[in-house]
Amino acid sequence: MDNLDLMKHISILSPTKIVLLVIDGLGGLPSPKTGKTELETANTPNLDRLANKGTCGLIDPVSPGITPGSTPAHLALFGCDPVRFNIGRGVVEAMGIDFDLKPGDIAARGNFCTVDEAGLVTDRRAGRIPTEKCAELCRLLDGLVIEGVKLLVCPVKEHRFITVFRGEGLAPEVSDSDPQQVGVVPRMVVAQHAKARKTANIAKEFISQAKTILVKHHPANMVLLRGFSRRPNLPTMPEVYKLKPAAIASYPMYRGLARLVGMQVLETGTSIKQEFATLKQNYNDYDFFFVHIKETDSAGEDGDFDRKVRIIEEIDKALPTLTSLDPDVIVVTGDHSTPALLRGHSWHPVPILLYSQWCRPDRVEGFSELACISGGLGRLPATQVMPLAMANALKLTKFGA
Amino acid sequence: MDNLDLMKHISILSPTKIVLLVIDGLGGLPSPKTGKTELETANTPNLDRLANKGTCGLIDPVSPGITPGSTPAHLALFGCDPVRFNIGRGVVEAMGIDFDLKPGDIAARGNFCTVDEAGLVTDRRAGRIPTEKCAELCRLLDGLVIEGVKLLVCPVKEHRFITVFRGEGLAPEVSDSDPQQVGVVPRMVVAQHAKARKTANIAKEFISQAKTILVKHHPANMVLLRGFSRRPNLPTMPEVYKLKPAAIASYPMYRGLARLVGMQVLETGTSIKQEFATLKQNYNDYDFFFVHIKETDSAGEDGDFDRKVRIIEEIDKALPTLTSLDPDVIVVTGDHSTPALLRGHSWHPVPILLYSQWCRPDRVEGFSELACISGGLGRLPATQVMPLAMANALKLTKFGA
Numbered sequence: 001m002d003n004l005d006l007m008k009h010i011s012i013l014s015p016t017k018i019v020l021l022v023i024d025g026l027g028g029l030p031s032p033k034t035g036k037t038e039l040e041t042a043n044t045p046n047l048d049r050l051a052n053k054g055t056c057g058l059i060d061p062v063s064p065g066i067t068p069g070s071t072p073a074h075l076a077l078f079g080c081d082p083v084r085f086n087i088g089r090g091v092v093e094a095m096g097i098d099f100d101l102k103p104g105d106i107a108a109r110g111n112f113c114t115v116d117e118a119g120l121v122t123d124r125r126a127g128r129i130p131t132e133k134c135a136e137l138c139r140l141l142d143g144l145v146i147e148g149v150k151l152l153v154c155p156v157k158e159h160r161f162i163t164v165f166r167g168e169g170l171a172p173e174v175s176d177s178d179p180q181q182v183g184v185v186p187r188m189v190v191a192q193h194a195k196a197r198k199t200a201n202i203a204k205e206f207i208s209q210a211k212t213i214l215v216k217h218h219p220a221n222m223v224l225l226r227g228f229s230r231r232p233n234l235p236t237m238p239e240v241y242k243l244k245p246a247a248i249a250s251y252p253m254y255r256g257l258a259r260l261v262g263m264q265v266l267e268t269g270t271s272i273k274q275e276f277a278t279l280k281q282n283y284n285d286y287d288f289f290f291v292h293i294k295e296t297d298s299a300g301e302d303g304d305f306d307r308k309v310r311i312i313e314e315i316d317k318a319l320p321t322l323t324s325l326d327p328d329v330i331v332v333t334g335d336h337s338t339p340a341l342l343r344g345h346s347w348h349p350v351p352i353l354l355y356s357q358w359c360r361p362d363r364v365e366g367f368s369e370l371a372c373i374s375g376g377l378g379r380l381p382a383t384q385v386m387p388l389a390m391a392n393a394l395k396l397t398k399f400g401a
Numbered sequence: 402m403d404n405l406d407l408m409k410h411i412s413i414l415s416p417t418k419i420v421l422l423v424i425d426g427l428g429g430l431p432s433p434k435t436g437k438t439e440l441e442t443a444n445t446p447n448l449d450r451l452a453n454k455g456t457c458g459l460i461d462p463v464s465p466g467i468t469p470g471s472t473p474a475h476l477a478l479f480g481c482d483p484v485r486f487n488i489g490r491g492v493v494e495a496m497g498i499d500f501d502l503k504p505g506d507i508a509a510r511g512n513f514c515t516v517d518e519a520g521l522v523t524d525r526r527a528g529r530i531p532t533e534k535c536a537e538l539c540r541l542l543d544g545l546v547i548e549g550v551k552l553l554v555c556p557v558k559e560h561r562f563i564t565v566f567r568g569e570g571l572a573p574e575v576s577d578s579d580p581q582q583v584g585v586v587p588r589m590v591v592a593q594h595a596k597a598r599k600t601a602n603i604a605k606e607f608i609s610q611a612k613t614i615l616v617k618h619h620p621a622n623m624v625l626l627r628g629f630s631r632r633p634n635l636p637t638m639p640e641v642y643k644l645k646p647a648a649i650a651s652y653p654m655y656r657g658l659a660r661l662v663g664m665q666v667l668e669t670g671t672s673i674k675q676e677f678a679t680l681k682q683n684y685n686d687y688d689f690f691f692v693h694i695k696e697t698d699s700a701g702e703d704g705d706f707d708r709k710v711r712i713i714e715e716i717d718k719a720l721p722t723l724t725s726l727d728p729d730v731i732v733v734t735g736d737h738s739t740p741a742l743l744r745g746h747s748w749h750p751v752p753i754l755l756y757s758q759w760c761r762p763d764r765v766e767g768f769s770e771l772a773c774i775s776g777g778l779g780r781l782p783a784t785q786v787m788p789l790a791m792a793n794a795l796k797l798t799k800f801g802a
């Protein structure tokens with residue numbers, strides 16, 4: 001019996017409500033000037049008050065030392081083992097553009113790239129062509145039918161696109177054509193399982209036709225495909241936790257992930273204020289809310305320490321909209337750390353605060369990486385967040401007699 | 402190799418002694434009036450001295466967020482994975498009345514219940530009939546022989562009883578008849594495996610005969626059975642840890658559990674003082690003692706904060722009887738938390754203190770939930786308690802070269 005089986009076994013319906021506020025890339029590293037992280041620098045009286053009343057700790061999205069992508073990091077927060085439930089790159093990319101993947105579809109991530117006369121890849125990103133150019137080229141490739149299978153080609157951003165194979169007899173077990181280096185020819189797509197032979201043949205034929213169609217479109221004169229995958233059959237939150245969950249996220253990718261675990265995705269705006277307003281408007285209709293704020297991660301990725309600080313302060317200012325709803329359980333955390341100093345996701349554990357009437361308070365008085373070290377939750381895997389939230393909402397019965 | 406295999410592999414005989422003092426339901430929640438938990442409120446100079454000399458931490462009986470029953474919580478303390486070694490309800494109930502279950506016996510938990518003329522369950526507990534009435538009705542059902550199998554029926558408390566199937570060709574894989582709700586007919590007992598067909602048939606016949614026998618005994622005019630199970634084959638402490646272990650517990654259920662893991666159960670009285678006296682009397686004859694004190698949990702379940710405080714103080718007063726024996730390792734902890742505020746078991750981690758000549762001290766100066774957060778043991782699963790106790794008793798050799 002794994003974690004999710006256990007949850008399924010002991011979760012019960014109850015009228016209590018949980019709000020999980022995910023501040024993307026929340027964890028940081030101290031500025032060499034001040035010795036304080038982004039969160040420690042930000043003036044956050046509301047988060048501090050909540051940390052003071054609640055209990056704090058640090059979570060590891062996957063395990064200590066592992067820097068996660070957004071997908072595994074979120075799956076862990078939703079209680080799914082992020083190593084066991086790995087979602088293919090093609091599917092992630094499709095979710096990122098709100099593409100409505102059907103259960104049988106195979107999605108692959110594509111790059112427009114440059115090849116020379118000998119067919120060697122000289123630029124895996126075709127000089128990062130503008131997104132409009134990408135869209136124009138996608139229109140040339142979109143809608144091909146090969147062996148009765150329709151190929152849908154949609155632009156993502158710059159050189160990135162997706163190819164979706166829709167039809168009968170497909171399987172995702174095929175190798176990448178992207179060689180992940182320049183100076184070599186693209187790899188041959190190979191079926192890694194007998195049942196994927198048809199898919200591999202179609203992929204080869206698509207690549208061959210694409211080469212012909214793109215021949216005069218230098219630098220985008222070839223395509224590379226990778227991450228062939230099918231929408232995974234994830235355990236859903238209604239099924240595992242008996243929740244009626246809703247997601248409030250302004251980025252498509254997080255809406256896609258939320259949908260995969262059975263959340264209702266709510267219409268919302270792009271600002272923090274609008275997201276919190278959406279929470280307020282829909283508060284009566286659901287018992288679990290995943291509220292996702294992306295901008296902290298983007299600032300961290302840009303290496304913009306001060307902007308990350310400002311966004312955290314903006315969240316703190318908006319927080320009373322959330323707390324005044326008086327949810328039974330409030331969890332504030334991140335999916336992973338994105339220290340501005342590292343300009344990217346990192347492996348550092350992520351601060352978490354959990355507030356409920358039934359949490360056992362600790363000595364933490366403010367919400368920060370440093371304070372969370374001595375929090376009552378200790379250091380725990382992110383997959384434990386949902387069990388703790390459920391317990392604090394009195395939505396779990398006793399295990400065993 | 403799991404935890405127990407590893408222990409079996411590296412445990413060695415040695416003359417050192419370990420005392421594991423389990424204060425049932427030890428962990429609590431702060432009183433809103435004082436901000437202090439039961440343990441923090443209690444005046445416990447002896448426990449505080451031990452915590453000061455030793456090392457402290459917090460344990461999770463199953464995993465964060467999971468509220469355990471007494472059975473899984475104790476199995477974890479004895480080193481057994483409480484999810485893997487789940488003990489059926491029938492067996493737990495039989496242990497609770499000190500019933501001597503034979504290896505082949507199948508035990509089921511029974512409820513006397515009320516059904517109406519249509520056979521619909523109107524009260525799953527038959528109005529909680531007095532225990533004497535239950536005993537009287539059990540005598541009417543006890544001793545039936547069906548298909549050569551003897552059915553033993555013993556009262557537990559109020560509407561609760563056990564039915565033990567004793568004979569050849571039995572198997573526990575049969576479904577419950579208890580529908581766990583009113584307004585419906587009892588469920589049909591169904592074999593979940595071919596080998597359990599005979600058991601299912603006997604159960605159905607027993608229920609049918611019971612219905613006839615009880616027809617005039619409204620409100621207890623029917624029975625519901627659930628949790629068909631057989632005594633599990635648990636790894637025993639002598640076999641895994643090479644210990645000669647003894648149990649001192651005044652409640653039958655804990656004696657039953659101790660027996661299942663191969664402990665010798667010592668005769669003792671019902672008071673804390675008597676239990677400690679039993680420890681002293683038998684100290685020379687064993688090298689591991691499980692001392693179980695139930696009253697803290699009962700006080701917690703009753704929501705009686707002050708009584709729980711008083712019992713903890715009583716334990717503290719008796720503690721010198723234990724410490725003066727100078728065991729090589731003393732572990733004081735609980736099986737789970739039972740905050741008086743929640744009037745029941747809870748998911749909150751449990752304070753633990755471990756004292757030995759070889760423990761590495763921390764900065765904890767008193768025994769409390771708050772202090773244990775920053776203890777040297779950190780936060781760890783309860784299954785790690787035995788390895789730590791064994792190590793501190795120098796009863797484990799090096800693993801690997």
